[in-house]
Amino acid sequence: xxxxxxxxxxQQPAVCVNNARKAFxxxxxxxxxxxxxxxxxxxxxIGPSGAGKSTMLRCLTLLDTYDKGEFSYGDxxxxxxxxxxxxYDKQAMKAARMRFGIVFQNYNLFPHYTVxxxxxxxxxxxxxxxxxxxxxxxxELLKRVDLTEHADKVPCELSGGQQQxxxxxxxxxxxxxxxxxxxxxxxLDPKLTADMHRLIRxxxxxxxxxxxxxxxMGFAREVxxxxxxxxxxxxxxxxxxxxxxxxxxxxxTKAFLAHAQD
Amino acid sequence: xxxxxxxxxxxxxQIFFLTLLGAVPLGVLVALGRLSKSKILSRIVGAYISxxxxxPLMLQMFAVFFAPYYVFGIKTDKSYMFVAVxxxxxxxxxxxxxxxxxxxxxxxxxxxxxxxxxxxxSNSQTFFRIILPQVIKRILPxxxxxxxxxVKDTSLAFSIGVAEMFTTGxxxxxxxxxxxxxxxxxxxxxxxxxxxxxxxxxxEKKLDYYHD
Numbered sequence: 001x002x003x004x005x006x007x008x009x010x011q012q013p014a015v016c017v018n019n020a021r022k023a024f025x026x027x028x029x030x031x032x033x034x035x036x037x038x039x040x041x042x043x044x045x046i047g048p049s050g051a052g053k054s055t056m057l058r059c060l061t062l063l064d065t066y067d068k069g070e071f072s073y074g075d076x077x078x079x080x081x082x083x084x085x086x087x088y089d090k091q092a093m094k095a096a097r098m099r100f101g102i103v104f105q106n107y108n109l110f111p112h113y114t115v116x117x118x119x120x121x122x123x124x125x126x127x128x129x130x131x132x133x134x135x136x137x138x139x140e141l142l143k144r145v146d147l148t149e150h151a152d153k154v155p156c157e158l159s160g161g162q163q164q165x166x167x168x169x170x171x172x173x174x175x176x177x178x179x180x181x182x183x184x185x186x187x188l189d190p191k192l193t194a195d196m197h198r199l200i201r202x203x204x205x206x207x208x209x210x211x212x213x214x215x216x217m218g219f220a221r222e223v224x225x226x227x228x229x230x231x232x233x234x235x236x237x238x239x240x241x242x243x244x245x246x247x248x249x250x251x252x253t254k255a256f257l258a259h260a261q262d
Numbered sequence: 263x264x265x266x267x268x269x270x271x272x273x274x275x276q277i278f279f280l281t282l283l284g285a286v287p288l289g290v291l292v293a294l295g296r297l298s299k300s301k302i303l304s305r306i307v308g309a310y311i312s313x314x315x316x317x318p319l320m321l322q323m324f325a326v327f328f329a330p331y332y333v334f335g336i337k338t339d340k341s342y343m344f345v346a347v348x349x350x351x352x353x354x355x356x357x358x359x360x361x362x363x364x365x366x367x368x369x370x371x372x373x374x375x376x377x378x379x380x381x382x383x384s385n386s387q388t389f390f391r392i393i394l395p396q397v398i399k400r401i402l403p404x405x406x407x408x409x410x411x412x413v414k415d416t417s418l419a420f421s422i423g424v425a426e427m428f429t430t431g432x433x434x435x436x437x438x439x440x441x442x443x444x445x446x447x448x449x450x451x452x453x454x455x456x457x458x459x460x461x462x463x464x465x466e467k468k469l470d471y472y473h474d
Binding site for chain 1: 377395
């Protein structure tokens with residue numbers, strides 16, 4: 001009985017994009033892309049450079065907009081269908097921004113803020129939460145990402161891997177349903193990559209949806225529940241890492257994987 | 263002699279501080295106007311900046327001083343001289359400060375705006391909490407340059423007869439047939455600039471706790 005209730009609730013994807021299209025001028029970057037991530041699921045978007053991965057991620061994080069398509073975060077419909085394509089609702093966008101967090105490829109920490117303030121500023125200023133409570137939570141988050149003794153430093157005093165973990169803590173402090181990683185491990189050594197793997201699986205275990213954009217096949221295979229191949233603006237193939245990385249069916253995936261294996 | 267120079271120096275300081283008081287905030291409007299999405303506004307502000315930078319401040323002072331009479335037919339009394347100096351200095355320095363602010367704002371990486379946007383900061387929160395503090399650090403050296411220039415530019419006020427330190431020095435030189443007043447005035451300008459440089463260095467040091 002309890003199980004079926006949970007199942008009914010988790011039926012709804014944390015983020016869902018249907019038939020999305022995006023063009024810059026004449027150049028169509030995303031054709032008819034559909035993607036959804038369920039709570040607790042880790043999905044990687046893999047593809048060659050210029051396939052539209054970055055554009056997809058920018059659109060998912062509302063830094064850019066789809067021209068067409070349906071787009072929602074849980075029960076929040078970010079777009080509605082207008083006569084000329086997708087119409088974004090300002091209020092929905094604002095609400096949706098509270099549903100996801102992103103760890104940028106170059107982290108984009110605020111250099112003038114300490115680690116602590118990087119994490120606490122938005123929850124206090126944007127979400128209006130109690131400062132002491134947020135700071136207590138931030139200390140927990142810092143413990144979780146192994147940065148406890150760095151709370152009062154500024155980003156430039158930290159290594160790249162440490163800065164990335166600050167960015168993770170900063171995103172987590174907003175209590176997102178979906179976490180995105182842009183090239184999660186391209187700058188990490190094997191030990192840190194293993195830590196990242198553990199963290200991402202923890203997020204998923206706690207019910208968070210995780211979306212990873214990467215061209216690193218190895219990490220995607222290890223960490224993902226599902227892998228989507230985005231090639232030339234289309235998701236040509238998707239499935240478990242086993243299905244699509246070990247036994248790809250689409251010729252474009254095969255060609256891409258053949259290069260990637262070198 | 264020293265006493266008279268110091269009297270002039272008080273006027274110099276008035277011009278200096280009133281100009282900063284007006285031009286530092288007005289420069290923000292100039293920068294925002296220049297960066298405005300409205301092409302018309304951006305062009306108008308661009309033309310204003312070009313005019314302010316492309317003509318001598320002394321001529322601008324004359325223009326402000328004589329405009330009420332020649333343009334509007336209003337007779338002005340002596341007290342307007344000082345006001346004209348302040349107005350001319352503020353509109354001139356606002357253009358320079360605005361350009362410095364603009365270059366600072368444009369030097370900010372996009373990633374900072376994007377990080378703030380996904381965290382839900384409003385436009386004004388992004389500007390005042392994330393962008394402005396970093397811009398201040400970036401523009402401090404350029405602002406220092408401009409502020410030191412302002413100290414010396416105050417001497418231009420003599421050209422429309424406002425008795426600041428240089429005017430007084432000139433009168434003393436003419437009356438007493440000695441160059442000493444100029445030497446003393448020069449020393450006072452120099453010491454003033456050193457004081458400013460001292461504070462600028464302290465401010466730069468204070469903001470040196472991070473780099474990006």
